[in-house]
Amino acid sequence: MRHTATVSALLWICAVSLLAWLWLLLCQGYFWRTDVRLPPGAEPARWPAVAVVVPARDEAAVLPRSLPSLLAQEYPGRARIFLVDDNSTDGTGESAAELGRAPGGLPLTVLSAPEPAPGWTGKLWAVRHGIERARETDPAYLLLTDADIAHEPDSLRALVAAAEGGGYDLVSLMARLRVDSAWERLIVPAFVYFFGQLYPFRWVNRRGGRTAAAAGGCVLLRTAAAERARIPESIRGAVIDDVSLAREVKRGGGHIWLGLAERVDSVRPYPRLADLWRMVARSAYAQLRHQPLILLGTVLGLALVYLAPPAGLLTGLVRGEGALALTGGATWLLMAGSYVPMLRHYRQTLWLAPLLPLVAALYLLMTVDSAVRHYRGRGASWKGRTYPKPAAGPAADEGAHTSDERIPRAAPEQP
Known part of the structure; x- marks a missing residue:
């Protein structure tokens, strides 16, 4: 029985x-489905100015594989890179400055951020300092990209063309993560699969839809939209800052787009299960x-x-x-x-x-x-x-998604 x-x-x-x-x-x-890729856009008559903001904390090991790819961007308009050294102890700032001395690349400014103010995460505090300095150059767009992300030479050009052609206020690419070790091959593709299950890209990209998400490693953000959404102040305490950023931009009436990258890659290794476990946990x-x-x-x-x-x-x-x-x-x-x-x-x-x-x-x-x-x-x-657990409020409510998904939440932020 x-x-x-x-x-x-x-x-x-x-x-x-x-x-x-x-x-x-x-x-x-x-x-x-994996066919949501960066939409091609007609080249604008005049390429808008772009400021690339790179927060970096103890990233000296990966910068030689990522920063040169930004310096080598083949962008027809005016562009400048602002790398913010977030209190690193491994010589990140010095390494970045040395890489920036190579001839022929985009101009690079290396900044040092003080310790975060109360209520701010370290990354967003660094982004704040980078954006403040970048605004002095009057950019039409901000490219927020992590220090472990490598871009093909036409990456910035393609991102701006897509944003201009589609009228997007935010264009984000889910970088292709590293899958070299056995544990990476087992776990990493599932990370992107689960992320897409939580935030279906087609729903994210739908005008008027409630689902909002971005992949923090590569976010092209229209400066006017950032100002309307008070980025990064409005999300200063968000641990999962990419989803929070997209939510605030969409809440402010912005049109956002998210898809899989083909020519943007993460170079950060996670060779052991323990490394991946810490990243998720x-x-x-x-x-x-x-x-x-x-x-x-x-x-x-x-x-x-x-x-x-x-x-x-x-x-x-x-x-x-x-x-x-x-x-x-x-x-x-x-x-x-x-x-x-x-x-x-x-x-x-x-x-x-x-x-x-x-x-x-x-x-x-x-x-x-x-x-x-x-x-x-x-x-x-x-x-x-x-x-710690953030206090209640708009800036801290990184988990209060506006999407209408009804499946278990299990995927963490992009590494």
């Missing part, structure tokens, strides 16, 4: 999971607004959507329950199939697709660990700084 009840309950759970996957695949903005609980009930719902949702199908298939095969095995297997197949386009985008073997439940389980554990860290007083931490 107990055996029958257990099988029956698991069959119902797998059936609900199957319905959930059908809904996700058909009604969640086709998040699994540092902000995952902030994504859930530091709410235990949302955490519980996320854990249950991930278990239902990702873990129940393989459990149903294996249990059905072991116990000879054909209906259970069929339901669990069909759901697992749908799940794996939806992951194939992202694996192709990252040029990875398709044999990784059936491992998506394992990766989801790892992200689940990372999210729980993020909550444990928070309640132990370690909060969201990055490079020697720890940020």
